[in-house]
Amino acid sequence: MKNNNILVVNPISGGLDKDALIESINVFVEKHKINLFTYYTSGVADSEEIKELCNSLKPDRMIVAGGDGTIKMVAEAVQDFDVIIGILPAGSANGLAVDLNLPETVEENLEIAFFNHYMEMDIICINGKKSIHLSDIGLNAEMIKNYEGSAIRGKLGYALQTLYTLADLDDPFTATITGEFPTVICEARMIVIANSQKYGTGISINPNGKMDDGKFELVILKNMDLIILGKIITGNIPLDTDDIEIISTEKATIITDIPVSFQIDGEYCGMQNQLDIKILPKQMKVAIPRSEQLTI
Incomplete structure (x- = not known):
């Protein structure tokens, strides 16, 4: 794994407090000596800022703490980069996580997001x-x-x-x-x-x-x-x-x-x-x- 990884957090997805999740992530990356840059979405120019981060940090993985909307935004932002997306389900209804059979616990999802192999997923285009x-x-x-x-x-x-x-x-x-x-x-x-x-x-x-x-x-x-x-x-x-x-x-x-x-x-x-x-x-x-x- 490369030294640089980016965590994208949607602080309001699902109406959930992310403090406990962030603490678990920090413990995990410290344990495994992972260099992680954290970006909090604001709803304003997030895609452009994520592209700039990818250009400067050239991450191996983008870890997304949010729901399907956040995952899609990140996927579109990094479509020109060779990067693996890891999912930490934290939305109102985490449809993609359900379909991928991601586990219930944060600890298991962290292992998958940072270390597991990947699927090359299709995406549908509807009216552009x-x-x-x-x-x-x-x-x-x-x-x-x-x-x-x-x-x-x-x-x-x-x-x-x-x-x-x-x-x-x-x-x-x-x-x-x-x-x-x-x-x-x-x-x-x-x-x-x-x-x-x-x-x-x-x-x-x-x-x-x-x-x-x-x-x-x-x-x-x-x-x-x-x-x-x-x-x-x-x-x-x-x-x-x-x-x-x-x-x-x-x-x-x-x-x-x-x-x-x-x-x-x-x-x-x-x-x-x-x-x-x-x-x-x-x-x-x-x-x-x-x-x-x-x-x-």
């Missing part, structure tokens, strides 16, 4: 924006919009906004989906653009997804009633139903008859009625558990 995990249009994006306007954070906040969103559900939208597959025209409540399998809550929405296979999946949740939608969101039914269709592809276009709520990696991105989507293979080196190394 990058997605490292799960994006969607429809029901879940509407829930995220409501969550961002709520004072209650974390999993409780997600659960409450799920209930409120289901109770105030609009009519389904009509989607036309084209690509290198037969055109699909259907009513839908939600279409997931998936680079992986699970949401940060642990709900499996794309059971066969792989983050390094050069493809993404479109998971189409069609015109279902509230009971079935609620069961899907809480992970209580399998996905082998006529109301769900999964398309695996390298590129696609989704056009909806009305503007629909859209989110990328847990960040609400407004109303959209067209999404142009393509896969960008092997864009991000991310440290993974040794058990996951056996499967790639």
Whole structure:
């Protein structure tokens, strides 16, 4: 390992106090004699400042203490550098960490982040924006919009906004989906653009997804009633139903008859009625558990 490593901390992600995490990191790097520069995000010019740090320090690893949004920002900032990203989950819903099967304890995650081998992950490009995990249009994006306007954070906040969103559900939208597959025209409540399998809550929405296979999946949740939608969101039914269709592809276009709520990696991105989507293979080196190394 090179002498220089950079830790990027999002101090407000997940509404969590990071003091205990920072203390654990400091103990770990002192024990292993690791030279670590710490950068705290501010929401202003973070990407540019991280690029400058990479230029000057030329780190071997970028350690990210935050959620999916912070990881994505760092991944985009370091895309022109040969650097491995290590993840210390510290967001509201740590979807990528869940999909990578990262452990629960800080100590185990520190070992993985600083010392383990890596996966070369794909990234999805949607209307020119990058997605490292799960994006969607429809029901879940509407829930995220409501969550961002709520004072209650974390999993409780997600659960409450799920209930409120289901109770105030609009009519389904009509989607036309084209690509290198037969055109699909259907009513839908939600279409997931998936680079992986699970949401940060642990709900499996794309059971066969792989983050390094050069493809993404479109998971189409069609015109279902509230009971079935609620069961899907809480992970209580399998996905082998006529109301769900999964398309695996390298590129696609989704056009909806009305503007629909859209989110990328847990960040609400407004109303959209067209999404142009393509896969960008092997864009991000991310440290993974040794058990996951056996499967790639």
